[in-house]
Amino acid sequence: MSVLTDLTIAEARDGLRRKDFSAQELAAVHNEAVERIAPLNAFVTTTPERALEMAAASDARLAKGEAGALEGIPLAIKDLFCTKGVLTTASSHILDGFTPPYESTVTEKLWAAGAVMLGKTNMDEFAMGSSTTSSYYGSTANPWRRPGDNRPLVPGGSSGGSAAAVAAHAALAATGTDTGGSIRQPASFCGIVGLKPTYGRCSRWGVVAFASSLDHPGPMTRTVRDAAIMLGAMAGHDPKDSTSAPLLVPDYEAALTGDIRGLRVGIPKEYRVDGMAAEIETLWQAGIDWLKQAGAEPVEILLPMTKYALPAYYVIAPAEASSNLARYDGVKFGLRVDGDSLDDMYEKTRAAGFGAEVRRRVLIGTYVLSAGYYDAYYLKAQRVRTLIARDFAAVFERCDVILTPTAPSAAFPIGEKADDPVAMYLNDVFTVPADLAGIPAISVPAGLADGLPLGLQIIGRAFDEETVLRVGQVLESAAGFPHVPSVFAGAP
């Protein structure tokens, strides 16, 4: 029998139904794999006992022929999703000891489909970052290393723990959230698939809020097929989230026909940024060629507002964050630092509870929303956001999907870019526009540069995840990416 941790979701699902192995065996080998990759610091909390209990329940349902879509599939959950009775930290000191008395809608749906929880994964504090170095619980290391160089690399972020766990074969898949690129950029850095669905496709209820108009929960998997299966289980209308789309969820796996003949693929000129690595340029061209060979038609397109997406994001996201994070006051849950007065307690609690990046963004957000600056910064950025959405609407008249690189570089060493916030922000230059416009986008591992993974991104029309996944799978097959990072929990 092949190593159980090397299976895809689709293979594990079929193996469980054939009774080749049990859900409890599958959970046990993944619990061991989670332990083995402990040096990566991918998890804040592990839940091995819960995994075995949930797997036992899965085995009972499998025996009765009542298996759900993800029956017995071991998953890692980003520590931004509230999980009933299990510590939920958002990787922040200020949520010390917070044990939610409720379950997020997305995780609730995953458990209802039969999935098994392995633990909660590390992330940038409150999902603010692109390197998983701003966690209160320490940095996560990428399972990949540059050949001949033993320095630990960042896994990307903010869903870096999820990406590292999936890439190291310690979980079959994981949940992530994407506000400016936090699913796709770590997927690119760790050589896995990351899908940011359309805004409103997956409920935000019970997901610790960062920037509410930009937060997108989504799946992180090793194959495009697995992303389709997992999205099907996560998506759907939720009355508890007023921005959740009241639309039926299509059969995403059925959309993977492999047929993209006649599809028009937009290639945006503006994504050729200054100083982009030659390997990325080459890989992008390879992606264009692969899709062309599969019968698609590349089309040159213009997205003139691209360069303004990142600065608009760094007004809007901090503004929403400063408002959302106002709830952390040391009164109702989490950390409290005592003070002489209520205000003194608030200020001391928030000073001790927030890390440097979160503090920076709350202060920027407070400034751009403050009297006299609201119009100049916040409203201006929201007008630019309208223009960015219009850019996409216009090009989707001429093409069906857009192909771009996912990130402007491969993974970099932990500690690099640490003292220059703007340099760190530039990691998200290719991912932020789809968040601002709320449209679906997937990162698919497409090649190696210097021995490190690089992803290509497919962006699609709102609520057309099916085409995004279909093209993503064609790209995946053509690329034939080798899933073998240096730290590998699966094979001995």
Added chain:
Amino acid sequence: MALDKATVARIATLARIRVTEDELEPLAAELSGILDWVEQLMAVNTENVPPMTSVAEMTLPMREDVVTDGDDRDAALSNAPRAARGFYAVPKVVE
């Protein structure tokens, strides 16, 4: 736009985050760096462009104004750093 120490201190008070005197100078430099970079937005002509207010073009749904969840004081208080007699406890606010 360059922020001075006094402005940073004022924002920190609005945000209810204690910032010590020796942190003000480096923070002012960091925040000014970010705002300088954001300034490029001013080059965009946004005349007659409405600000985006909703990502998906949809009307917010209405529902009956009734209790759908909650009414579980003990569960809510179970996470409180300090609670007394069924209430959250905070430092005295009235002399």
